[in-house]
Amino acid sequence: MDVQHMINTPGCRIPVAMVNYKKPHKNRKRGYCGYRAVFLEREDIDKVRVVIKEKSIKKYLKRGKKYHCCYRFFQRSTKPGHEHRSLRFSKCTKIHDRETINLEQDFINVQCFENSNYNQTHRIYDDVYAFCKKIKVKNATTCGKQYNVLLIGMDSMSLSRFVQTMTRTAKFVYDKFWPNYRGYHKVGDNTFPNLMAALTGHNISSIMKSCSGRMDQCNNKLIWSIYKNSGYVTAYGEDHLRLPDIFSKDYSFRKSPTDHYMRPFFLKEEIEINNHSLLCAGKISSGQQLLDYAINFVLTYKDDPFFGFFWMNSFSHNMNNHPEDADRMFEDFFNRLYYTGAFDNTFIIFLSDHGIRFGENRILVESYYDDRLPLLYIWPPTTFKMNYPDKLKSLLINQFRLITPYDLFDTLFEISKLADCDEVENEAADPNHNSIFSVISPNRTCQDVGIHDKWCSCHNLYPLDAEDAEGIRSVHFAVSHIVSVMQTIKTKRCWSCTHLSLKNVSRIHFYYDKNKINIYFVVAFSMSPMNIFYEATVLHKDSQMYLVGSVSIISPYKGFGDCTIKHEDRIYCVCQKNDNCRLSSIF
Incomplete structure (x- = not known):
């Protein structure tokens, strides 16, 4: 392996330029979202069991000894013009320890109230929980095996930042031999152009022209709609809603773009603490809520084809955040996936949009490359490796080629059509973009694949x-x-x-x-x-x-x-x- 270059081909030579992310944080205290006193546990496909920790709930009591708790479901508002920013709640129904409740919707809010001696109550506990209420999947006619797809993303994570700050997760993917795309290159400045390229196959100019102010009408361009039409159940979740990140402002959805959609959950409550370094949703971090929901999605549809996209901003968006605090969380998440058997039939794609774009590290010349090279790991399912040896070979060769989010879209499109009886044309197809299942030319340049000179890093400085x-x-x-x-x-x-x-x-x-x-x-x-x-x-x-x-x-x-x-x-x-x-x- 060439240790001096990220990739070294006739068309693109990118030097290794490491920003030091291992700087010690003196006297830094990790944030804490509180302690959970009420637990909801999935008991069956449509049942949830309530566990109230008596000792824990008493810590919230201020004066008396009596309390009562209730639960309510919540979802997006149906009021025209308010669907993307308001919620509607069901009636709050009393619950008791060890009680089982029917799972009517994905998101549950539990509140507990202290009963005073004057027949007055005040709220002492408020928490939120996310589960996937299973929907009926419309089966499509297929002529082969359908593979599940799970995209897990972290904002502003270069490959360099990932391997230095999330060492346990990095060791996990290394030990399991996940292909790592050293030449995965951003195509635009911030999150939106890079993820839209991966999710639609279109460049930012095309998206702005056709989708600004009418994102709902553009939903058919997104890869999850292609999977939906192929008989898959779909999900999309993203935390830290206050950020102007993927689908915000002129590109907001008024309707749910996927079968399961996490925006209402994080709209209920997200609180920044500890100098903006930790984001809480209820009594645990937003990031943990996101990954727990992703696992729940996988388990709920273990017998059905699914496509899930889950994007985490809260532990890595800026230099105030600490990806190392999410390291064990991600290691646990991938281990849980492994032991569910998901690795056998699911493409798991761990990716980012770009590196750090702001802060003291950007003054260093190494950050010029760091910003332009986000992480990309792809786990090919065990059964896919056996059934498609030629595609697997290309997947491995391309680890050392210039790769773009457009190529990732073409790859996702090809996965969605592996089981189709008839060949379907990719409407976003471009002769300069390739599925990673085909060997990409070593002569490929930034100009060939639509990377503007401003962002191209195929040179020494x-x-x-x-x-x-x-x-x-x-x-x-x-x-x-x-x-x-x-x-x-x-x-x-x-x-x-x-x-x-x-x-x-x-x-x-x-x-x-x-x-x-x-x-x-x-x-x-x-x-x-x-x-x-x-x-x-x-x-x-x-x-x-x-x-x-x-x-x-x-x-x-x-x-x-x-x-x-x-x-x-x-x-x-x-x-x-x-x-x-x-x-x-x-x-």
Whole structure:
């Protein structure tokens, strides 16, 4: 194995560039969501058993000794316009220890109340629980074996960050010989373009044009709808709903996109604690709730074909989060999957969207590569290995080829059609994208697969002195672009953008194009006020300079541009209140 390159092919050479994620956290106390006093245990496919820990519940009592508990189901609101942000609850029904209740819906809220001496009650306990209430699966006509698919994702997890911070999970996948795709490369800046490429096979321009403001009508483009049409039961869950991540704002679903949909569960209650490092949903972490629901989904449909997509933001989205705190949780999750027998007939895909995009690590040149190379592991089912040896061979060879989320979509599409009687055309098919079940050409380049020059990392970066003349010209060119953009930004009434100026140059690197004709400068610098750090790629061609893609902010965004009208303008604006300006009074 080439230890100096992530991949080393004629079309793409990506060097190994490790950001150190093993920094000690002095005196860091792990957060705690509370202690669970009421447990709900799946007893049958449609039965749940209640266990109330008397000693634990008494710790919540404040004055008296009497209490009572009740449960209620909750789901999305059916009120037009409120479906994606409001809930409706059933009547709260009293429960007792060892009682069995019928599972009527997926999500349950348990509340306990203390009974005072004055016939008054106040709530002392509130918790939430998620189960999959089994639905009837519409069987499709098949001519072969249908394989289940389970996608488990973590936000902002490069391969490097994963192996350094989640050592137990990394050892698990290594010991079980999971193929690891070292050349899996992001195709866009943030979560949305990278996951939409994997889930639809389309680029961000196409998605914005056809789906903005009408995501429900676009649901048929998503891979889970393709599986649904092939007779699979589907599920989608994502925690940390306050983040503007996958399906938010103009891309929100008003209707449930899958058979089982976790948004109502996390809409009920998510609380950040411990300096935003832990997100709680009830008495346990949101991440644990997500993985528990995923396991429940797998067990509920163990005899039916299923497709599940579960995305975790809460332990890795930013540098305040600690993936190491989720390490044992993921190790346990994969072990539980293993002992259920799911490994025999389920493709398990463990992936991310990109690496860390903001924070002190992004000042390091190694982070240039780290940001662009998310983790991707794929477990091929035991029976698939026996039935499709040629596809398995390709799966293994492609670990060391340039792979994109578009290829992952084509792979998922092929899995969905393995059991079909007739060949079905992939509507999102592109001759430059390939299923990982076919050997991918070693001559493949970023340009071949639609990775913009801004994001391509198939080159070595060579350092230059921070005072290099051509490098400094590139910095000033990027700064002038930011200033010109800032002058056109529209802000809310009584606000404007403070003038930004260059403060410091952090690093200057360069690389040549494949033919060594044009030179690209990759520069990182800070601007005043607020000490905001940016990264830009500047092309020098025929004595002219051109900005490659957009200028990226690499320091954490802390709300300094919230006065802008357009969301995308906020990273170039430090808001200041205009003197002698008053908002119109309303009488």
